[in-house]
Structure formats: structure tokens, C-alpha cells
Amino acid sequence: MNVQLRSDPAVSAASRVAIADCDIHPATRGAADLHPWLSQSVREQLETFGQRRRLGMEAGPAYPKSQPNASRRDALPPEGGRQGSSLSFMQAQHLDPNNVVLGILNPLNSGQGLANPELSAAVCRAVNEWQVAEWTGKDRRLKASVVVPYDHAEASAAEIRHWAGHPDFVQVLFLSRTAEPLGNRRYWPIYEAAAEAGLPVSVHAFGYGGAPITSTGWPSYYIEEMTGHAQSCQAGLTSMLVEGIFERFPRLRVVMVEAGFAWAPSLAWRLDKTWRTLRAETPHLKQAPSEYMRQHVWWTTQPMEEPETREHLLDTIGWMGWDRLLFATDYPHWDFDDPAHVLPLRITEAQRSSFFLNNARALYGVDA
Amino acid sequence: MTAFAPIDCDIHPSIPGLVALLPHMEEHWREIVQLRGIDELNSISYPARSPLTARPDWRPKTGKPAATLEQIQRECLDPFGSALAICHCLYGVQLLFSEDMAAAFARAVNNWVAKELLDREPRLRASIVVPTQNVELAVDEIERCARDPRFVQVLLLASGDQPLGKRVYWPIYAAAERHRLAIGIHAGSNYHNPPTASGWPTYYTEDYTAQAQAFQTQLTSLICEGVFNRYPELMVVLLESGWTWLPAHLWRLTKYWRGLRMEIPWVDRAPSDIVRSNVRLSLQPTDGPPDSAGLQRVIEHLQSDELLLFSTDYPHWQFEGTNALPPGLPQSLVRKIMVDNPRATYARLLEPVQ
Amino acid sequence: MSKHVVAPVAEVPPGSHKRFTVKGRPIAVFNLAGEYFGMLNRCPHQGGSLCAGAVTGLLLSSEPGAYRLERKGEFVRCPWHGWEFDIRTGQSYCDPAKFRGKAYPVSVAPGAEVVKGPYVADTVPVVVEDQYIVVDV
Numbered sequence: 038m039n040v041q042l043r044s045d046p047a048v049s050a051a052s053r054v055a056i057a058d059c060d061i062h063p064a065t066r067g068a069a070d071l072h073p074w075l076s077q078s079v080r081e082q083l084e085t086f087g088q089r090r091r092l093g094m095e096a097g098p099a100y101p102k103s104q105p106n107a108s109r110r111d112a113l114p115p116e117g118g119r120q121g122s123s124l125s126f127m128q129a130q131h132l133d134p135n136n137v138v139l140g141i142l143n144p145l146n147s148g149q150g151l152a153n154p155e156l157s158a159a160v161c162r163a164v165n166e167w168q169v170a171e172w173t174g175k176d177r178r179l180k181a182s183v184v185v186p187y188d189h190a191e192a193s194a195a196e197i198r199h200w201a202g203h204p205d206f207v208q209v210l211f212l213s214r215t216a217e218p219l220g221n222r223r224y225w226p227i228y229e230a231a232a233e234a235g236l237p238v239s240v241h242a243f244g245y246g247g248a249p250i251t252s253t254g255w256p257s258y259y260i261e262e263m264t265g266h267a268q269s270c271q272a273g274l275t276s277m278l279v280e281g282i283f284e285r286f287p288r289l290r291v292v293m294v295e296a297g298f299a300w301a302p303s304l305a306w307r308l309d310k311t312w313r314t315l316r317a318e319t320p321h322l323k324q325a326p327s328e329y330m331r332q333h334v335w336w337t338t339q340p341m342e343e344p345e346t347r348e349h350l351l352d353t354i355g356w357m358g359w360d361r362l363l364f365a366t367d368y369p370h371w372d373f374d375d376p377a378h379v380l381p382l383r384i385t386e387a388q389r390s391s392f393f394l395n396n397a398r399a400l401y402g403v404d405a
Numbered sequence: 406m407t408a409f410a411p412i413d414c415d416i417h418p419s420i421p422g423l424v425a426l427l428p429h430m431e432e433h434w435r436e437i438v439q440l441r442g443i444d445e446l447n448s449i450s451y452p453a454r455s456p457l458t459a460r461p462d463w464r465p466k467t468g469k470p471a472a473t474l475e476q477i478q479r480e481c482l483d484p485f486g487s488a489l490a491i492c493h494c495l496y497g498v499q500l501l502f503s504e505d506m507a508a509a510f511a512r513a514v515n516n517w518v519a520k521e522l523l524d525r526e527p528r529l530r531a532s533i534v535v536p537t538q539n540v541e542l543a544v545d546e547i548e549r550c551a552r553d554p555r556f557v558q559v560l561l562l563a564s565g566d567q568p569l570g571k572r573v574y575w576p577i578y579a580a581a582e583r584h585r586l587a588i589g590i591h592a593g594s595n596y597h598n599p600p601t602a603s604g605w606p607t608y609y610t611e612d613y614t615a616q617a618q619a620f621q622t623q624l625t626s627l628i629c630e631g632v633f634n635r636y637p638e639l640m641v642v643l644l645e646s647g648w649t650w651l652p653a654h655l656w657r658l659t660k661y662w663r664g665l666r667m668e669i670p671w672v673d674r675a676p677s678d679i680v681r682s683n684v685r686l687s688l689q690p691t692d693g694p695p696d697s698a699g700l701q702r703v704i705e706h707l708q709s710d711e712l713l714l715f716s717t718d719y720p721h722w723q724f725e726g727t728n729a730l731p732p733g734l735p736q737s738l739v740r741k742i743m744v745d746n747p748r749a750t751y752a753r754l755l756e757p758v759q
Numbered sequence: 760m761s762k763h764v765v766a767p768v769a770e771v772p773p774g775s776h777k778r779f780t781v782k783g784r785p786i787a788v789f790n791l792a793g794e795y796f797g798m799l800n801r802c803p804h805q806g807g808s809l810c811a812g813a814v815t816g817l818l819l820s821s822e823p824g825a826y827r828l829e830r831k832g833e834f835v836r837c838p839w840h841g842w843e844f845d846i847r848t849g850q851s852y853c854d855p856a857k858f859r860g861k862a863y864p865v866s867v868a869p870g871a872e873v874v875k876g877p878y879v880a881d882t883v884p885v886v887v888e889d890q891y892i893v894v895d896v
Contacts, residue, residue, distance in 0.1 A: 103665055103841060110838030111811035218603045220612070248599045251622040252615060253564040257571065259628060260665040264625045264658050269602035272611075276601070277609050283472035299653035303703075307647055307692035308614055314457050314722055315610045340654035345677065345708065352702045353653065356694065372664070373839050378805040572823070631823030661809035663804075663853045664841035675854070 052388075056376050057139040057397035058131075059299075059337045059404065060241070060294050060365035061066055061179070063172050064121035064146075068172075074163035089152045091216075091247040100259040102299065104371045112369035118368040124175055126159035130205040131368045132178060135376050138177045139206065139397055141365075142168055143241050149212050150244050156372060157186035160195060163205075180403065182210035182239060188246075190223055194230035201234035207401040208237045211242025213266065213296065215284035218274040220280030228286050232336035237290040237335075237400060240273060242266035243377045263372075270296035271304050274334065278308060281321040283329040290400065291334050295367060302356035305330055331358065335400055338392070339374040363400065365391045410488035411743035412754065414738050415591075415687045415716035416481055418522055419469040420496045420514065434509045446451040446497035446510065451591040456722055459579050463720035470720040474525055481709035482528055484727045488744075489754060491557060491589075492531040493644065494518055499537055499562050499595040506535035508546065515550050523555045530754065532560035532589045533677035540573060544580045551584035552705040557753040558587040559644065563619035569620045570623070570630030582636045585752040590614040590623055592645040617692070620646040624684065628658070631684045640750050641684050645718050648686040649693055652706035653714060655680060681709045687716035688730070688742060689723040699732030704738070714750060715743040760895050764880035765874055768890040773796070774832060781896045786863055788892060789814070789846045791833055797863035798835075798849050807839035808852050809860060817843065817852065845888040864895040 065071060072080060087095050104110060106120050114123035121127065122378075132140060144167075148160025161184045168181035183200045187191035200206045209231045217223060219240065231238045243266070249255045251265055252272075283289060289291055312319065322329075333351065336357070344350055354362065357383035366373050376393065384392075398405055422428060423445050427435050434441045435452065437443075451458040459470035463480050471477055482490060494517075514534045522529050533550040537541035550556045559581050561569060569590065582606040585750050593616070599605045600615050620643050627641060655677040662669075662676055672679075693700040704710075730739060748754060765779040765788065776789040778800050785800035787810045788864040800809050816831035834843050834852070847861035870887040873880060878893065885891065 044668070103668065110808070110813060111808055113609070122660070129646060194728070213603075215603045216603055221607065246603045248602055248604045250602045251564075251568060252594065252598060252600050252602070252619045253622055253626075254567040254598050256622070256626055258668050259663050260668050261568070261622075261625050261662050263665070264654075265622060267654070267657055271618050272601035272606070272615050273603060275611050275614050276603070276606055279606075279608050279614075297653070297657050299528055299656055300650060301690060302694070303617075303647070303650040304614075305615055306649060306694055307690075309608055310690060310692050311457075311614050315455065315613070317456070318608055318610050340660065342653060343660045344656045344706070349652070349702075349706050354668050354704070356699070369839065371839055372661075373805075375413075375805040375839075376805075387658050398486045635825055663851075666843070666853055667818045667841075670818045670826060671823045673820075 041337050043226050049118050053134070053136040053377070054393060055136050055138040055405070056364055056393040057141070058135070058137045058366050058368065059141045059292070059363040060339060061140045061142050062368065062370060063123050063142050063144055063168070064119045065167070065400055066118040066122045071160065071163040071167055071346050074166040075159060078312060079156060079159045081195065090150055090245050091152055092245040099244050100262045103259060105110050107371055108369045109371050109373055110395060112175055119264045127368070128176065131366070132176070136249070138178055138394070139403055141401070142179055143210055143239065144168060144182070144184055145209070145243065149187060149210070150246070151186070154189045156184060157189060158192040158196065161186050164198060165196070178405070180207040180401065181205050182208050183236065184210050185227065187211045187224065187227060188216045190226040193227040197227070197230040197236065201236070206236065207403065208239045208292065211238060213240050213242050213270050215273070216245040216246040220276030220282055222280070222358060223283065225285065228282050232286040232289040235288070237292055239292040239294050240270065241294040242270060242296050262376030265294065267297045267300050271300055272382070274304070275308065276319070278326040278329050279319060279322070281319070283333045284321055284323060289333060292337065292363065293334065293398070294337045294365070295339060296336070297340060297342055298338060298357065298362065299342040299350070299353045301330070301336060302353060325349070335361050335363055335396070337363045339365040339367045340364045340372045341374050341379050351382060351384070359388045359391050360396055362392050363397045409743040410486050411715040412747035413485060413487045413717050413719070414642065414714040414747055415689065416477070416490045416492055416719045417471055417495055418477055418492050418518070419472040420494060420517060423474045424431065428497070429513040429520070430509055446500060448495065448497040448500055448593060449596070450612070451495065453707065457613065459720045460722040466719065467522055474512060474522065478526065481497065481717060485717060485729065487539070489528050489530055492518060492522055492529055493560055493589065493591055494534060495591070495593060495686065496534070498534055499565065504536060504539035504542060505703035506572070507538045507747045508542040511536045511546050515546065519553060519555070530555050530557045532556070532558040534560050534587070535577070537561060537565055537595070540576050544576045547577065547580040547584065547586070550588060551580070552637065554753055554756045556586070557751045558589040560567050561588060561590050562593045562595055563590055563616055563623060563646070564600065565600065566595065566597045568622060568626035570626030570628070570632050572630065574634065575662040578632055578636045578639055582639050587640040587642050587751055589642045589644050611629060616645070617647045617650050621650060624654065625658055628676050628679050629669050629672065631669065633679050634671045634673070639683060642714065642750060643684065644716070645689065645721070646686055647690055647692045648713060649661065649691070649703050651680070651686065660719055677708070680713070685712055685746065687714050687718070689716045689718040691731050693731060697731065700731055701733065708739055710741050711746055711749070713742045714747045731745070760879045762878045762886065762893050762895055764868070764878050764891045765894055766883060766892050768802070768867060768892055771892060776814065776835070778808070779894070781894050784896060786894055788865055788894065789835070795865035795867065796841060796846050796894055797865040798844065799861040799863070802837040802842060802851060803851070803858045803860060804837065804840060804842055805855065807837045809835050809837060809844065812836045812838040866893050867891065868893045870889070
């Protein structure tokens with residue numbers, strides 16, 4: 038296999054602008070990687086009966102990916118193991134040549150959404166320990182997410198409180214397809230804990246809450262699932278806004294991850310119009326939904342939408358605000374956005390640095 | 406008001422009550438309805454007293470909005486100067502699970518519409534309500550109503566049992582194409598699935614907002630499953646869907662198609678091209694930015710002036726007064742929206758009617 | 760344009776491909792059943808290395824549910840977003856008019872000709888009896 042590393046990483050990195058990457062997916066090489074932090078009984082449960090997600094397939098998805106592990110074909114570490122499982126290869130292939138000075142880890146397959154609450158909490162704790170031991174402890178550019186068993190509020194709040202104040206953790210991670218919509222009051226204790234700890238809540242596409250992945254049942258194709266993250270994340274965000282979690286938890290900040298972002302303006306317009314007409318239903322909302330959006334919500338950029346006329350995206354970003362976007366690559370996944378090519382538009386220096394770094398620094402409070 | 410007599414592509418006459426449908430049902434169904442005490446089939450999609458369901462000046466002191474021909478003429482057809490209006494009766498037929506019962510109610514609704522509305526007001530046309538619970542029975546109903554040229558479209562809901570592109574539904578599209586009927590997908594759900602990928606929302610406000618996402622899902626399904634490959638003449642109209650979300654949705658879908666084409670190799674044109682040739686959207690609601698310059702930009706993003714079809718969505722509360730058009734549209738686009746695009750979309754609108 | 764010797768033919772046997780740097784540019788050279796084709800090794804979408812991608816056939820369909828695999832081994836998919844490129848022409852399948860991987864002419868020259876010139880062969884030792892892959896850049 039002809040893996041091409043950018044030649045001369047040292048030279049390229051210096052000449053490349055420093056960036057934040059707000060969506061990186063570290064992977065384990067296998068189940069054994071978490072064993073140091075899993076009890077014997079939990080290990081045996083998992084090995085004997087499996088994880089048990091709300092999904093028929095034991096491992097892997099019912100919508101098979103388009104490429105192995107949904108990853109770039111050139112991201113297999115030369116020493117072996119899955120894409121994203123080698124820190125040294127991640128550094129050589131991505132962090133160093135792309136001059137990533139702040140990388141946010143969002144571990145998937147991390148025990149979130151498992152039907153058994155004890156197993157879910159145990160695996161989440163192990164993944165959080167693993168992030169520190171194997172990633173953030175070894176490369177100071179990387180920051181971790183507190184992975185929580187979100188469908189179990191008390192356990193999640195406890196997990197957040199356990200890590201609150203730890204300098205390596207900069208946010209709390211949810212997956213987007215939760216058992217009930219994200220604004221539902223069953224999740225409020227989690228938002229309370231996150232807000233108290235000063236940690237943004239990051240909502241990353243995927244997860245299996247148990248409902249069909251669309252309002253009209255199960256589609257046939259992977260491309261529909263991928264496109265559909267925009268729809269399910271819009272519904273999740275709508276729920277958070279309409280249920281008034283930002284009124285209830287004014288310090289709460291939310292990041293929508295890997296759902297695209299160009300849908301945000303039209304959702305804001307629709308929400309405002311609908312809210313205005315139906316205002317009697319939501320007396321707890323003291324301002325328009327779009328106002329809460331503007332104050333409390335950020336979006337990572339990947340997968341960045343690609344209009345036929347590229348400049349149209351400038352309208353979209355203008356409507357959202359240049360301060361709302363957090364650059365992300367989704368490394369090592371296949372729909373990776375390359376920082377050098379992803380924004381081929383004439384924009385100001387201030388816009389470019391907000392987009393690629395400064396918004397992330399400000400949100401995560403990291404002086405990278 | 407403009408000089409054009411628009412074609413209003415989405416109005417909602419109310420069925421006064423289940424009792425009004427009984428004369429239009431077969432005897433044994435009348436017996437069953439009465440014996441079992443079957444109540445109204447009212448969907449939660451439009452709660453009767455919700456502000457959105459009827460604009461205040463279209464809400465009578467007693468009785469349902471848009472329930473009499475006189476109301477419809479006085480409040481909708483005359484003030485907007487409409488040449489024609491297409492009726493979508495949103496009685497909750499699709500919510501049932503019994504296939505035969507759904508078919509019986511669908512027949513009754515269509516018969517009621519023909520007799521009480523179409524027979525009495527030459528400006529009215531209608532969409533055929535079908536029992537999607539059973540595709541064969543749905544096709545039977547299409548065949549039956551297609552004989553009447555005043556039916557111009559088949560009515561489906563934005564959320565159902567399965568995504569509308571799935572092959573199980575193709576006989577419906579075949580029948581529609583055969584009879585040059587459009588397929589009209591209207592906001593609403595049969596609630597056979599939860600309204601979101603994460604289950605049931607708490608508020609009606611969420612449910613109504615989520616309609617836009619349901620349309621996005623259906624558009625993806627119709628395109629990816631190849632409905633327009635198989636039925637290239639089919640026109641699909643998204644009704645009361647909102648439309649300002651369309652450009653962002655197509656940017657995302659087209660981007661994924663470029664890399665995932667091999668999963669759906671029959672899709673041999675970019676999704677945006679397919680939409681421009683086969684999909685249309687009704688005007689109301691226009692969920693636009695507060696400024697008209699912003700809305701112009703969204704229209705620019707559509708990259709086609711053929712997509713929008715004039716509608717009032719009467720009696721739903723989407724705008725004030727007698728101007729359903731958002732401000733600041735160029736006159737050439739106004740004519741297209743009000744007249745040319747609807748005419749081009751609905752082949753049967755131009756047919757002579759006795 | 761100048762003719763650059765990149766390797767003896769044995770280095771890129773039929774069904775394989777390899778990356779070379781010519782005049783500072785990364786060039787992917789493919790061997791389709793004995794015919795050589797060259798393409799800039801950067802996907803025109805976001806710059807992914809085409810050599811790291813999968814070489815496949817082209818999956819076509821006359822109608823939904825029908826599948827036929829043609830042109831086996833003649834397409835390369837970018838390892839990132841999976842865009843399909845015709846190895847023979849460099850054109851992207853989805854949008855051939857708008858996107859193409861830049862194609863470079865590749866030929867085979869016998870060592871005897873190469874030593875006569877004018878070939879650029881600074882990094883490749885030339886043996887008169889062998890055959891060499893030559894890229895026009």
C-alpha cells in the first residue's frame with residue numbers, strides 16, 4: 038500500500054497555519070485495551086453476552102459502512118491495529134503535518150447507549166481513563182471528552198463530577214440518537230452537572246436509541262443514514278431549544294458534531310416562526326429559539342457542505358455567525374475534511390483564524 | 406395584490422365530522438362505525454384549537470374552520486383571486502392500522518370531497534386520499550378516482566410506516582404516472598413511528614418543526630431508491646414543507662452521492678439535478694430570514710425559478726392579510742410561482758372538466 | 760513537457776500501481792493489463808493520495824435493483840471520500856466535466872532508446888537490455 042505522508046512534516050507544519058481539530062476519533066486496538074480499568078465481572082459479562090446495544094447486529098452497524106471501519110484507506114497504522122488506534126501514526130499522518138495545536142477526542146464505541154446501565158457506566162469510565170492514559174497524557178495537544186452513559190442520568194452526572202476540574206477533559210460527549218429527544222427532562226441532571234463543571238456538552242452524530250432512525254421508519258441505505266444525521270440532529274437540537282434547557286441552565290453550552298451545519302439558519306427561521314405562532318405552548322421560553330441558538334450552540338464543520346457555487350456557503354456562515362464554527366477533520370474517518378482544501382473561499386484573516394482555531398480556544402478555554 | 410390569478414396548491418377544507426362521511430360509506434361500514442362507536446379520526450398534527458390550525462380571522466365562532474363552501478369561497482378563493490385551488494383533506498385516515506377500514510374511510514373522504522366541494526365549486530381540485538396501509542388498496546383507490554379529472558394528485562403524508570422511496574410503494578407511483586397525477590407529500594404523520602430518530606417529542610412546537618426534517622428524509626429516500634429513475638415523468642410536490650432548507654440539504658446529499666454512488670448506482674445524476682426536474686415545493690410556510698434581502702439569497706441558492714408553487718395553506722396561520730407572497734420578489738418570479746410553475750407541475754389541471 | 764524515466768517495467772507489474780515523484784509532482788502510475796497510465800496522485804476534491812485508494816471496477820445499473828460490474832480494475836477510488844476516477848482518462852465518474860485527476864501520458868521505452876536521449880533518468884540506472892516506464896511531465 039502506498040501511504041503518502043506529507044513530505045517533510047517539520048517544514049510543512051511550520052508553514053501551515055495552526056489549527057484546532059474538534060473531532061478526532063481515537064480507537065482501541067481491541068477490547069483488551071480497556072481491561073486495566075474494567076472489573077473481572079464486567080469483562081466476563083461483555084465477553085459472554087456481548088455489549089447489547091439497542092440494535093440487532095452484535096458488532097458493527099446494520100447499515101454497513103462504505104469503507105472498512107468507515108475510515109480513510111490510508112489511515113491504517115503501519116505497525117498494525119485499527120485506523121485511529123496508534124497515537125504515533127496519528128501524530129505522523131495528521132497532527133504534525135496539519136499543525137493541530139488543539140485536538141478534541143470523541144471516542145465512539147465507548148459504552149454509550151448500551152442497554153445495561155451498569156455495563157454502560159463501567160465501559161464509559163474505562164474509556165475516560167484510557168483517554169488520559171493513552172492519549173492526552175502522552176500528547177498535550179489532545180483533550181478528552183467525558184464519555185457518559187447518557188440514557189442513565191444519575192450515573193452520567195456522577196461521571197461528570199468525577200472528572201470535573203481535570204485539565205485534560207474539556208467537554209461531555211453524547212451521541213445524537215438518544216432514547217428520547219435530547220431536551221427531554223430525563224437528561225436534565227446531566228446538563229446540570231455539565232453546566233456546573235463548566236463543560237460544554239458535545240452531541241456527536243450516531244448512537245442507537247431504539248427508535249427507527251427517521252420519523253418515517255428505517256431507510257434502506259447507508260447514504261441515507263449518513264445524510265439523515267442532519268435530520269436527527271436538527272430534531273435533537275430542536276428538542277433542547279424548545280424544552281428550554283438553556284433557560285434552565287444558562288451556563289450550558291452545546292456543540293453539534295458531525296451533523297453538518299448549513300441547515301442551522303433554516304432551522305432557526307422555522308423554529309422562530311413556529312414558536313411565535315405557538316407561543317402559548319412554551320411559556321418557559323423567554324426569548325426566540327434562534328437567540329438561544331446564537332448564545333449557546335456551536336457546530337463543528339465536518340462534513341462541510343459543498344454548494345455548486347462555493348460562495349453560497351459564505352451566506353450560510355454569515356447567517357450563523359463566524360464565531361459559531363469549530364473546525365474538525367473527523368480523522369480517521371473517510372469523510373475527512375482536509376484543512377488545506379476545505380475552505381477555498383475568499384475570507385478575511387479574522388474569519389479564517391476564528392474558523393480554524395480561535396473559536397475552539399475560546400469555547401474550550403484552552404490557550405493552545 | 407398582483408395581476409395574476411394564482412393557482413393555490415394547498416388548501417385544507419375540513420370534513421365537518423365523521424357523520425358527514427357515513428352517507429359515502431358502504432352499508433356494512435356504516436353499521437360497524439355506529440356499532441363500535443368509532444369517534445372522529447382527528448390527527449394530533451393539527452390540534453383543533455392550536456393557533457396554527459386556523460388563522461384567527463378564519464376561525465369561526467362555532468364549528469370547524471374551512472368546513473363550508475361558503476367559508477372557503479369568502480375567506481380563500483375570492484380574496485386571493487385564485488383561479489384554482491387544490492384541496493387536501495387531512496382527516497386521519499392514514500393513522501388507522503386496519504387496511505380495509507382505512508380504505509373505506511379513504512373512499513368516503515374522496516367521495517365527500519367530490520360531491521360537497523368539486524361538484525359545487527368549479528375552481529376547486531383535489532388530491533386523492535389513499536390508504537397507504539395497503540398498497541394494493543391504495544392503487545385501487547387511485548384507479549377509481551383517476552377517472553375524475555378534477556383529482557390532480559395523490560396525497561401522501563410526510564411520515565409513514567416506511568420511507569416513501571422504498572419499492573413497496575412503487576405501485577402507487579406507477580399508477581400516478583400512468584394517470585399523470587402528481588404525488589403530493591403533505592406535512593403530517595400517521596404516527597406509526599415516533600416523530601424523531603430519538604422518539605417522541607414533548608411539545609407540539611417540536612412536532613411541527615420536525616415536519617421539515619421528515620420532508621428531507623423523504624426526498625433523500627425518493628432520490629436514493631431511484632424512484633425518479635423508474636418513473637422519470639413523475640412530479641413530486643412537497644406540501645406545507647417549508648423550502649428554505651432545500652439548498653443545504655441538497656449540498657449535503659449531493660456531496661455524499663459523489664462518494665457513495667456505488668451503493669445506489671442507478672442514481673446517475675446529481676441529486677440537485679433530479680430535484681430540479683422532478684420535485685416542487687409549495688410556498689407556505691416560507692420560513693425565511695427576517696429581511697427580504699436574505700430571502701433573495703436563499704432563492705438564489707435554489708438555482709432554479711421553477712421549484713416554488715403558490716399556496717396559502719388556508720386556513721393554517723402562516724401569514725397575515727391577503728398577500729401570501731413574501732415581500733421583494735421580482736415580478737418574473739411572482740408569475741412563475743403563481744401560475745407557470747403550478748401549470749407545468751399539474752398536467753391534469755389543464756384538462757377540460759365537465 | 761519532458762520525458763522522465765521513473766522505473767524499469769518490472770517495478771509496476773500488470774494490475775498494480777505505484778507512486779513516483781517527477782519534477783516535484785507525485786504521479787501515480789497504473790498498469791492495466793500491460794498498458795501504463797499516469798495520474799497526478801492528488802484527488803482534485805481535497806488532495807487525497809489516489810495511490811492509497813482501492814482499484815475497482817465500475818458498478819453500473821440500468822434500473823434500481825439491477826447491478827453490473829464493468830471495467831474491472833480500471834477505476835481507482837480516492838482513499839478518502841471514495842470518488843471514482845477512470846484510470847485510463849483521469850476523469851471522475853460522477854462529474855467528468857468538472858472534476859478530473861490530471862492525467863499524464865505514460866509510455867514504455869527500451870533501454871537502448873533511453874540511453875540515446877532525450878530522457879531524464881537521473882534517479883534510475885538504465886540498462887540497455889531492459890524496458891523502462893516513461894512519464895511525460
